[in-house]
Amino acid sequence: MENWEEKQMELQMLDEANRNSYAILTGKRKMDDVDDNFMLVHNPFSTDTTDLSGIMNYFIQTEEYEKCAKIRDIIEARESQVVSTSETGETTASRTTAC
Numbered sequence: 632m633e634n635w636e637e638k639q640m641e642l643q644m645l646d647e648a649n650r651n652s653y654a655i656l657t658g659k660r661k662m663d664d665v666d667d668n669f670m671l672v673h674n675p676f677s678t679d680t681t682d683l684s685g686i687m688n689y690f691i692q693t694e695e696y697e698k699c700a701k702i703r704d705i706i707e708a709r710e711s712q713v714v715s716t717s718e719t720g721e722t723t724a725s726r727t728t729a730c
Contacts, residue, residue, distance in 0.1 A: 644670060646693075649686055649690070651665075652672045653686060653690070653698055656702065657705075672685060672686060678712075678713070683706050687699050687702040687703055687706065
């Protein structure tokens, strides 16, 4: 029974961390307004989109497609800002993520 309760607690913490990250990413909460116990699943000071893809996938699994679409839009906006130069001198934007 204890193992099941631990697993439920982990799932609840993961859900809370994903929802907190979503709130930060969408501007519903600010980092200045949170305490030390505020859990996130992404680094709010990084522009890397790897963690954001995980958040998007979480909301796909929970069938919260509106949240998924908002995260997708944030990923696309961040990736469109990251432009790299290839060896041929052409500029290319990063790939687009779809829900």
